[in-house]
Amino acid sequence: MLTKFKNVENEKIKKSFLKVMNAYQSLHDYEVVLIQKPIKSSTMQAQPIIDFKGLLKGVKRYKINLAEYVRDSNELKVADLPKDVLTGWFAHELGHLVDYEPFSNLQMIRYGLKYLISPKFRREAEHAADYIAIDHGFKNEILATKRFILEHDLLEEDYKAKIRKYYLSIEQVEMCTVDKTFMQPALDL
Numbered sequence: 001m002l003t004k005f006k007n008v009e010n011e012k013i014k015k016s017f018l019k020v021m022n023a024y025q026s027l028h029d030y031e032v033v034l035i036q037k038p039i040k041s042s043t044m045q046a047q048p049i050i051d052f053k054g055l056l057k058g059v060k061r062y063k064i065n066l067a068e069y070v071r072d073s074n075e076l077k078v079a080d081l082p083k084d085v086l087t088g089w090f091a092h093e094l095g096h097l098v099d100y101e102p103f104s105n106l107q108m109i110r111y112g113l114k115y116l117i118s119p120k121f122r123r124e125a126e127h128a129a130d131y132i133a134i135d136h137g138f139k140n141e142i143l144a145t146k147r148f149i150l151e152h153d154l155l156e157e158d159y160k161a162k163i164r165k166y167y168l169s170i171e172q173v174e175m176c177t178v179d180k181t182f183m184q185p186a187l188d189l
């Protein structure tokens with residue numbers, strides 16, 4: 001596994017991230033960096049790292065940006081999130097990387113633009129990340145994350161509205177049946 005951490009000090013964050021990475025075998029061939037830094041109007045972002053060398057040689061690398069605080073809150077530290085909520089969140093973000101994997105760096109630039117301009121494409125991408133997380137055995141954690149965001153008093157209504165608009169609903173996730181053949185044994189770290 002080529003997982004790296006940048007500015008991540010908290011052990012619970014590292015453990016949750018590695019637990020999810022371990023279950024996502026198709027990502028083990030790629031460099032994946034978790035970077036903790038301030039992010040504007042988001043809590044986490046999953047992105048390809050595209051530089052000149054990557055475009056020239058086709059080497060694919062990825063990063064997850066992680067904020068110090070849950071979006072728009074000055075009180076809710078990511079490090080203080082319950083373990084299953086954090087794990088579900090990472091399962092969704094790393095689900096994006098699994099979704100990106102078939103695309104070349106050049107195709108990912110187009111993907112990024114489509115995500116920005118097309119609400120329909122954005123919804124499909126967010127649903128895909130949730131489904132990939134569920135397929136890898138993280139259904140309960142995905143439910144924990146959704147419930148946490150949608151039911152939390154400290155989080156603003158426009159954040160909850162975004163989650164309702166683009167992501168799978170709690171009911172949709174509850175209806176998902178997991179095909180056990182997809183599941184990897186999750187290493188309990």
Ligand SMILES: [Zn+2]
Binds near residue numbers: 092093096126129
């Ligand atoms: Zn997402």
